[in-house]
Amino acid sequence: MDLPAQLSSLLPAGAVLTGDDMSAYLQDWWGRQTGSALFVTLPKTTEDVAAIVRACANAGHAIVPQGGRTGLTGAGVPGAGDRPPVILSLSRMRSIRKIDAINGSIDVDAGCVLSDVQSAAIAADRLFPVSLGAEGSCQIGGIISTNAGGTNVLRYGTTRENVLGLEVVLPDGMIWNGMKALRKDNSGYALRHMFIGAEGTLGIVTGAVLKLHSLPKAHATAWVGVSDRELALRLLNRLQSCCGERLTTFELMNAEQLASVIAHRPVVASPADAAWHLLIELADMSAPEFLSEMLLAALGAAMNAGEILDAVIAQNGIQRDNFWALRHGTADANRNVGHLLPADISVPVSAVPQFLNTASAAVRNRFPGAQIVVVSHMGDGNVHFGVRFSHRDWSSHDDPGGTEVAVRTIMNDCADALGGSFTAEHGIGRKLADELRTRSDEAGYQSMQRLKKVFDPHGTMNPGCVLREHDQLS
Ligand SMILES: Cc1cc2nc3c(=O)[nH]c(=O)nc-3n(C[C@H](O)[C@H](O)[C@H](O)COP(=O)(O)OP(=O)(O)OC[C@H]3O[C@@H](n4cnc5c(N)ncnc54)[C@H](O)[C@@H]3O)c2cc1C
CATH class of the missing domain: 3.30.465.10 (Uridine Diphospho-n-acetylenolpyruvylglucosamine Reductase; domain 3)
Structure with a gap:
């Protein structure tokens, strides 16, 4: 009996997919990476997972564990050039x-x-x-x-x-x-x-x-326009001093990013007219009026100090949801509007404006026709910096691979210069495995290789992800 048939007889009905039934499990969120797989397994229990892993280990098959396939570095789906693995999707284990x-x-x-x-x-x-x-x-x-x-x-x-x-x-x-x-x-x-x-x-x-x-019982949420990213940093400092732990969210985006969200899915109009926009939220257990007054007072003081241009505080749940829809709409807009080369870097919070300045200048210098879209979890130092080409410009590019590398090098060099990281929250996946090799401290990289060997001596768990495949067993 071949392995899919053997596992089908062990596992609950419908737990093994082959052929065209696998197609949804092969594509990443961007729609840019499609590899192939031997088959897909859908276990229902931990014991099912263990049985699949044992069977694959005996047969020498690699496994790609898969969740919701929303990862942004091509980690949860097989790569185009990979030896086809078995995909193990956890989607039926939902208790x-x-x-x-x-x-x-x-x-x-x-x-x-x-x-x-x-x-x-x-x-x-x-x-x-x-x-x-x-x-x-x-x-x-x-x-x-x-x-x-x-x-x-x-x-x-x-x-x-x-x-x-x-x-x-x-x-x-x-x-x-x-x-x-x-x-x-x-x-x-x-x-x-x-x-x-x-x-x-x-x-x-x-x-x-x-x-x-x-569970916080009250939220105060504001959309704020600022003219400059340095002023956004000053506002962050002010809010941290006067609101302390109540400050849960401090998100920054540039006007180009906001415009593309609204153009892609016009849920609401822009709440402010400015070069830079902030979504700010306070949360705690106190009465909602207390929290709103605290935010109002802080923003009023910031306005008097010339730090902000405009501010709208959400008056109800619908307005709050609308502000959040603008923030959460960035990923979809960036997938659909033009061809985006994204970067997910982090630097110390105090260095975010400097990173934005140097990275923007370098990109404008090298790619004058490209648009820069920025959305940043500024409160924790994470910047999603996108370089966007129109579909027409991208399809006429004679060296798209070279452009991707050039943009990535600019971003990562600028982050490095400020003591930052080339991947803040999206991980390495298959996409950044070379970058990890070249930008890692040698002792750190070798320690990762040793760790991989201890847990996975035969290199069957998601090969080519994080460590390059030929670095895993050497
Ligand atoms: C619209 C959008 C917004 C996002 N916003 C953010 C954000 O603000 N912050 C952020 O950090 N990320 C963000 N992401 C990316 C984020 O990494 C993923 O959303 C999420 O963490 C991946 O979960 P997933 O279940 O989809 O995993 P997948 O994409 O399926 O897999 C991701 C990685 O985890 C592994 N994996 C999955 N399940 C298991 C398991 N059970 N055991 C072992 N390995 C497993 C896979 O092999 C792969 O390496 C966003 C993505 C999208 C599409």
């Missing part, structure tokens, strides 16, 4: 296993969609704070494996800071049960941190214990 509001923890299957976990937490009067534009599709295993950030990192940290325990199927099929719901546990190496951000290269996350927080 909320347990919720303990007093302990502030929730135990979930890795295939749970992020927004379902957020809703379950709210139903228990708690908050799971990781929030991002893809939250209606991305899975818990996916956000753990990419250590996703999003719009609340300023206050609650990245996914890493919100994971207490994990259950993982290792590359030989053993199940590691690390589902501890503890704030303090110094019993040996903190294994869970090996798998967070590992992009499926060390094992398959099947379950997680996530940290819950108090």
Whole structure:
């Protein structure tokens, strides 16, 4: 019996897909990367996952673990030139296993969609704070494996800071049960941190214990126009001084980015007329009027100091949702308007304006016809810097590959010069594996190679992702 037939006989009905039934699982979110696979498996339990992994290990097949396929670096789908692997999708593992509001923890299957976990937490009067534009599709295993950030990192940290325990199927099929719901546990190496951000290269996350927080009862949300990114930084400093921990969101975008969101899906008009726009949110347990007054006072002082041009505070939930729709609409607009070369860099928060200045000048100098679109989680130092070409200019490019490399080099050199990182929250995937090799400290890269060998000696877990395939076993 061949492997798909063998697994079909072991697993629940419909758990193995072949041929055209696989097509949806082969394409990344951008629609730019399509590889092939031997077959797709859809396990329902951790034991199913272990059985699939053992069978693939025995047959010498590589595995690509897959969540909601919203990753932006081509990590969750096979690459075009790769030896076809087996895709293991967690999408049928969607149970909320347990919720303990007093302990502030929730135990979930890795295939749970992020927004379902957020809703379950709210139903228990708690908050799971990781929030991002893809939250209606991305899975818990996916956000753990990419250590996703999003719009609340300023206050609650990245996914890493919100994971207490994990259950993982290792590359030989053993199940590691690390589902501890503890704030303090110094019993040996903190294994869970090996798998967070590992992009499926060390094992398959099947379950997680996530940290819950108090659910804020009030929000105050503002859309603010500023003339300059330096002034945005001053405003951030002001809000941190006067609002402290209540400041949960401080997101920046340029006018070009906002215009493309509105052009792509005209949900609402621009709330302000300015070169730079900020979405700011405060949240806490106090009365809504108190929070709005605090924000109003801070913005009033900023206006008097000449830091801001215009500010609109949301008067109700609909207005707040509209502001957020503009922010969350950036990814879709960037996928559909022109041909975007995206970068996801981070620098110290205080260096964001300097990064924007130097990167913009270098891009304008090299590609005068390109448009620059910026959307930044400015409060945590993360800048999504896009260089956009019209479809006509892009299709007439004689060296698109060379242009991609040139843009990437400009971005990453500018970030490096400020002590930054070439990948803030989207990870390495297949796309940036060369970049990791060339920009890593030698001892750091060799340590990653050794770590990979310890967990995955035969290199079958998501080969070519994070470490280049020929670096994995050397
Ligand atoms: C509209 C949009 C907005 C976004 N906004 C943000 C943002 O603000 N911040 C941010 O950080 N990211 C953002 N992202 C990208 C983000 O990385 C993904 O949304 C998410 O983290 C990936 O989850 P996923 O379930 O889709 O994983 P996939 O894309 O399916 O996989 C991503 C990686 O995780 C691995 N993986 C998936 N599940 C498992 C598992 N169970 N065990 C082991 N490995 C696994 C895959 O092999 C792959 O390496 C955005 C993406 C989109 C499309």
